[in-house]
Amino acid sequence: MVVPFVQRVLSLFLAVAFVFFFSVSARAATFEAQVDRTTIYRGESFTLTLTLSGAQQSITPDFGPLRKDFQVRTQGQSSSVNMFNGSFSSAVTWQIVLLPKNTGDIIIPSISVQTGLGVLKTQPLRVTVSAKPSPVASSKDRDVYVTANLSTKNPSLNAPMVYTLRLVASKPVSEITHGDLKIDNAIVELQGDPKVYDTVTGGKNVSVVELRYLITPLKPGIITIPSYVFQGMVSGDRPRRPTQMFDPFSNRAQDPFAVLQDFGVFDALLGQPFTLMTDEVVLNVSGAQANMDPWLPAQGLQISDFLDGEKNAKVGEPFTRRLTLVVNGNTGSVLPSLEDRAAPEAFFSVYAEKPEAGMNITEDGTVTGWREEAYTLVPKYGGDLVLPEIKVPWWDIKNSKVAYASVPARTIKVEGAPAPAAVSQQFQASQSTDLEQNSATSATSSGSVSAFTNISGGFGGILRRQNALVFLTGVAAALIIGVGIYFLVITPRKEEQSQTASSSPTSVLSGVSGVRVKGPEDAVNENARKPAVSLSGLERAVDMNVLKDHFLLFVQQKVGGGPVLSLKDAVREIGQRLDERDRNILFVAVSKLEGALYAGQAESFDDIRNDIVRSLKALKTPASDHHGKVTRLGALNPS
Template identity: 30%
Template sequence: MLLLLAGPAGAADDFSAELDRTQVRANETLTLRLRAGGRLGGEPDLTPLNQDFEILNQSTGSRMSISNGTVSQTREWTLELAPRRAGRLRIPPLSLGGTQTSPVTVEVVPADQTAAGTGSKPIFVDTQVENTKPYVQQSFVYLVRVLYREQPRRAVLSEPEAEGATLERQGEDQSSSETIQGQRYTVIERRYLVVPQRSGPLTIASPRLEALLPESRSAGRRSPFADFNDPFGNAPFQDLPDLFDMGSGRRVIERGQDLTVQVRPQPNAGNGTWLPAESVQLSEEWTPAPPRFRVGEPVTRTLVITARGATAAQLPTLDPGTPEGAKVYPEPPKVEDLPGPAPTALKTLKIALVPTRAGELILPEIRVPWWDTTADQERVAVIPARRVQVEPAPGEPASPQPTPGATATDRPAVSAPDQDPADTPLATHDTGVDLSDSSTTVPWPWLTLFFALAWLATLSWTLVRRSGRGGTGRVAATPMRPHRGEATARTRLRQACTAADPKAARAALLDWGLARWPHHPPRGLGDIGTRLGLAGSATADILEHIDRAVYAPGGAAWDGAAAWRALEPTLLVHGGAGRALPVDPLPHLYPRPEG
């Protein structure tokens, strides 16, 4: 035991490097083994290898042996390296625990020196760009093609790299075939979308292809099915994998050409929105269609911007503006990148628009400036301003509208320069009777006057008779129906608040307002708050919150119980419960004796 324990102490520390071969082609790999013996600990510093080599794989192991009572322990690191360039390359000294390896030299010869181009290569990588002079933030396609004559046993393609730009893979790989110098190749295409983030030269480093190609059958083990295929002439099993092939093959590394594009700066920098694209369209839709604008009723406006040659992240924010006389509740915009050979982006914005007053409503213009990369000039997508008429709320008296045929009543009659004023026709009234026509034989004006006087006489007689029947000279009081309507609306409001249903609460409040002001009902919750005066000012936030809970995207959180506690005393004070009840609203059936 003492000898075994003393063995490692006497072992010498050693750290060495060894290559499996000293000459390799540029598209092949080589294996570097590092061995450390004795008491060396830690991990070797492999940073110096990155200058001329790329580390593809790395593994480590250790072993212990006893010889003549001496214990020795060895650790080994196995590195698979791919040369970055052709020429005479050097494995620099590597350090471990204060000990260094000796440098090793390897000769890297160009792959297929006798081949002109890539026609004779069994597998290679080709890279292309569709635009060599894009603008900053202008997206363009970077295409990677892998071409091979024989199906590789295994193939791994790394990602391209570009400093100062974003790369995003687009869609699935596409397969096709192509003939190059009389050789038929299978082509696998992979597309990337590149968006440069700064102007100046942009270099895109080609991805690396690592493939394991099958060795020639004549050089390897003979398949037991070879004789079985011969009698069939065309070898029907030649495309099936060899069950006795345990995965041996020739490993190759291929890279495409690094490409450099010149990114142009933004023209007229500082003008705000910068959207380079091939085409931009701005459209709108209404729900319901066609829209009907009425006080207190929401109308949904959907704005859509579509840009070809841009990504969704580049689309600007749409600003519909806030028209005077309406409340606007926008939803969060939705963006998406549409599939297709060319990048196409879509942004959708939905807005709930609630008119607050009747009359004319002006929707402001919407503008989206963009840069036409095809014509190389600035353009603007526009939805022009529009004027719409808002109808009053149900039950509210409408403003007098002009009659299409009665244009003379809408404005003063103006005679033409060559027309005698005596020839100007008289204005017609709302009854549609043309008084300028004196040739009529029917006495309609006199009949109308007679019936009007008869109706007035009947009305006067009825009022005098009802006053005499009352016996007390009191005027009939206001009927109780509005008060009963207010009570019913308050009950519905309480139920809606308890159930946290903002839509039902809003409808109950509007019904309460209709019962409270039957001849001039409120146009919305904001109008109710205005009519309630100081008390309405205290509850304005609550009424506004109800509107937001109804029309805001997804329904904003709403505390119905708290809203009812704040609204109940206000409605009681300003409603029928706060006014003195009328006395004897209807006359008695039998007259009461006086005294």
């Protein structure tokens, strides 16, 4: 009978021991909030920790009240088991990374959670958000910080700026991510991959992630560079407190996992999350200050001229001319073509090679662009033939005035029969007309700039004064004949075409060499009747004229506004939404189209059409969303 008695005593003892060691804690349930620091710099994040003890949650706490004054960047949840006086209790912890929206004293509101014991609430907390310190102070006081530098604070229309962003870390950083930069009314181009390097700042070894963006304003007025956000994990070296896990005199709750936390195991493996944000930048973009086409703002522009094979020039034998433009403060893609000024086509056959353009950005953020054009020139006649002076206007940003880059006129001695007098007269007449138009433009606008230059000294005696009277008589006769043809033939035909167009809207695109504007109201009504043109419509164009009309209308649809009157205007408008490679492809294709339409050049229609369509397929769609893709980078480990 002793055995059953012993069994009963043993069972009772085990039951008491079980209850003693595994009973639920009788302490009151709590829901507490704390922050990792109470003073934060603007653009930096901090961590809010919520801990629920002595109760089980029914649903996840509502973090909605936090979003009024903070951006909730990340949040995580973990569970733990604590032992207190031989009893075990569970706890749930939430860590929320917050980014303040404003500076000053900000109240973290009370957060509530539904539990099996009812609703529990945290106490409100106060944090102070201060203005960002200087980069020097940051390098001394912060383990991780960001800097942002802009190459200019006074941007101009079509003048690129370099925006340099740096994430600097004096401790190992991992899981680095950064966003995408998008700016309304500007082209934004990331320059290559992010650079990662080590350096010394303020006597500290630091690692740096550097990104560079090229920002080109497309409209004058206010533009805003939004805040740029970096996120990641930085390893902490939190002071290790002495563990009281097995201290029999301790009154605090004992966590069986606290020994790992006290030795920094989790911090070393995971680190502390951070979010850093640059300040928003507001800029005022100055517009075009002169009637210049194209508008070319820069800090400097030079043209160089190189000839090869011209010393023994003969009629029908080619030589090479190479023109190079170098611009400081802009890119090569904005430099104008010099093809129409490479050589007078009255005396030379001109064959252009595909132009090359590019740019370089120095360490201090200076942009240098270049454009190189090569031409094969074949003299048509002998004698002293002149390559006229080439003059390119540009806007001097530094001195706020129009400036010119030029190469002087050059005389080429060509062996062979001289040009007939009629050819010389016709050429000189065209130059005189250009000069008169330029003079008129200059008289009406003090800031206007001529795209052509005066050619002084003639063409080595090709045109002689005794031919002037004959030439003027011929011009007068031609004008009289032209006026008669206009009133007798062209005017009735225009009326007939106008009647046909009003009865058939689709006829606007068939058999028309361009978009004709009779007046502002007529242009609006005429454009409203035109059918939409897509890339597939361009692909179906059957000849040069139809391709031109479809291209002009396609560009008008994409850029909006009034009708696009010329191929040159169309390329300039749509080229702003293409990268440099596709812009060059489009430029060359449209130049060939112009040559085929107006100069009788033999060009491949299929090649021109295919190049235009291929370049337009790469159009960039403007977007106003400032929260684009997120890019993930590797880890930084300052040595």
